[in-house]
Amino acid sequence: MTEENLIRIRAWFAEYCSSFYSDNEDDQRHFILKEEHTHNVCANIIRVASDEGLKDDRLLLAEATAILHDVGRFEQYHQFRTFRDSVSVDHAALGAEIIREIDLLADLFPHERDVVNCVVESHNVFLIPKEIQGDQLFFLKLLRDADKLDIWRVFIENYELPVEKRSEVVELGFPNLPECSPDVLEKVARRELVPLSSALTLSDFKLLQLAWVYDLTFTESFRVIAERDIVRRIAATLPDGGGVQEAVETILTFVAERIAEDICSVPL
Numbered sequence: 036m037t038e039e040n041l042i043r044i045r046a047w048f049a050e051y052c053s054s055f056y057s058d059n060e061d062d063q064r065h066f067i068l069k070e071e072h073t074h075n076v077c078a079n080i081i082r083v084a085s086d087e088g089l090k091d092d093r094l095l096l097a098e099a100t101a102i103l104h105d106v107g108r109f110e111q112y113h114q115f116r117t118f119r120d121s122v123s124v125d126h127a128a129l130g131a132e133i134i135r136e137i138d139l140l141a142d143l144f145p146h147e148r149d150v151v152n153c154v155v156e157s158h159n160v161f162l163i164p165k166e167i168q169g170d171q172l173f174f175l176k177l178l179r180d181a182d183k184l185d186i187w188r189v190f191i192e193n194y195e196l197p198v199e200k201r202s203e204v205v206e207l208g209f210p211n212l213p214e215c216s217p218d219v220l221e222k223v224a225r226r227e228l229v230p231l232s233s234a235l236t237l238s239d240f241k242l243l244q245l246a247w248v249y250d251l252t253f254t255e256s257f258r259v260i261a262e263r264d265i266v267r268r269i270a271a272t273l274p275d276g277g278g279v280q281e282a283v284e285t286i287l288t289f290v291a292e293r294i295a296e297d298i299c300s301v302p303l
């Protein structure tokens with residue numbers, strides 16, 4: 036991967052985004068949201084990957100995966116006006132197909148092409164399949180961390196808006212109810228990820244998002260969470276009772292432990 040390769044991918048993405056621009060205010064808002072999300076995921080991945088010691092071609096490769104990971108979101112929204120894969124299309128598979136169709140990665144080395152394809156295609160899986168290994172696994176984990184760090188921002192900004200300005204598309208249409216399902220709370224307490232199918236209310240969906248901390252890999256990602264106060268800002272939009280505070284404490288403890296572990300593992 037060279038700087039020229041990346042410049043070409045970046046230019047293609049900018050052009051691709053602008054091909055969806057619309058006079059419809061609501062549609063435009065959602066296209067811009069995904070374009071900005073992509074730019075932020077790029078910044079996040081550069082930070083996390085740099086902390087892992089990546090540089091030169093491997094850092095450029097990481098950024099390429101970030102630019103392309105959500106390409107499928109544009110066509111998904113254009114066709115279905117939703118970001119919910121289960122009622123529309125798998126946006127990751129769609130993105131990989133779009134990239135393959137135009138042969139966007141033709142100039143890359145085959146192993147780099149495999150990495151980008153794998154990351155785009157698999158970035159939204161609930162659990163990473165065991166068959167994904169080596170570099171593909173490493174870059175996929177980087178992207179999943181960088182992606183989540185910005186999805187949290189998107190949700191926080193949405194939740195902090197007045198109710199009438201919030202986006203149902205961002206909230207995946209979940210009913211805005213204070214109730215949290217016992218099953219969701221239990222999973223959070225057991226330090227487990229929560230599948231989307233377990234979420235019944237918007238409060239469940241917020242807990243599900245908090246439980247994403249259990250899927251993070253890199254210590255720098257946990258530092259970003261602490262720095263941006265992500266857990267507390269989401270927690271502030273949840274109801275107080277019914278086991279929510281305990282769930283939030285579990286998450287906060289988990290984040291603090293991951294950061295502390297890294298401090299303890301620095302060789303003396």
Ligand SMILES: [Fe+2]
Pocket residue numbers: 104105126158159
């Ligand atoms: Fe995505």
